[in-house]
Amino acid sequence: MRDAAERDAAERDADAPRAAVLDPIDRASEVVFGLLMSLSFTGALSVASAGRDEIRTMLASAVGCNLAWGLVDAVMFVVRARVARGHRAALAERFARAGDAAEARAVLGEALPGRLAAALPEAALERLRAMARAAAPVPASGSAARDDLRAAFGVFALVVAATFPVVLPFVLLADAATALRVSNGLAIALLFGAGAVLGRYAGWGAARTGFAMVALGAAMVATIRLLGG
Known part of the structure; x- marks a missing residue:
């Protein structure tokens, strides 16, 4: 039975459309993180008196810092992805085993925006509960682990780049x-x-959010330098 479930999971993974490894929030955030770390080094350089030795030291420090933090971010991305996947599986199990509709709706509210869960008709909720009870647990697939590693490499590459x-x-x-x-x-x-x-x-407008990020970045670099970073 387990082998059959694993084969079914693999077939579903193969047939399912591939989502982006990193979403726009992840990609933009990692780029910003790498920029801020680098700026904390270049901003501390006194261009009036800096010689080639000081510049080389700054370059080595900036690259080394982002290599290290890119690795940390990549590892923590894998940890976060595995924890999130486990949380989703636990929610699905709780939803399937809910004792009544109210409990099932409360569990669903943890996975969906509260208004959607509250607005779901009773009949639709019961159909979902029946489907969840009938569905066999899906074992962790190899493709999920591969996607985590691909995403982790993307995180590392963005911070370093x-x-x-x-x-x-x-x-x-x-x-x-x-x-x-x-x-x-x-x-x-x-x-x-x-x-x-x-x-x-986010639907906030590209230009407005772009300028806000520049201002936020300047404030964060100043704070990092003030704290000795």
Whole structure:
């Protein structure tokens, strides 16, 4: 029976359309995180007195920091994904075993927006309960683990990739002051872009959210530096 359930789960995974590994919130957030970490290093550089040794130290520190935190973020993404999957499975089990309609509706409210759960007609709720009771537990599939690893790699890559627009001007340009201006300009553009992605996703308006993200990023970098980061 278990082998049959696993085969059925694998077939469903193969037939199901593949969702994006990372949603827009994850992608934009990881880019912003990488940018802020990098800016905390470049912003601390005194361009008036910085020599090549100081710039090399800053570059190594920024890249090393984002490599480390990209790895931490990737590992925690896998942990979060597995915990969330377990939580969804537990909710499905509780819904199937609910003693009455009120309890089932309360469990459903944990998975759906409260208004949707409350508005669901009694007959529809009972049909869902019957379907949940009849459905066999779905074992964890290998594709879920692979998706978690792909997403974790994406998290790591985004954090690390966000380092380079901020630090490369210091490699390519001899004048540190010019490099800092170019670096800050690129960081502002990327912060605006990340905010625009979030704004479109949330329905808030791309431009307004982009400018808000730039302001938020500047405030966060100042706070990080104030705290010694």
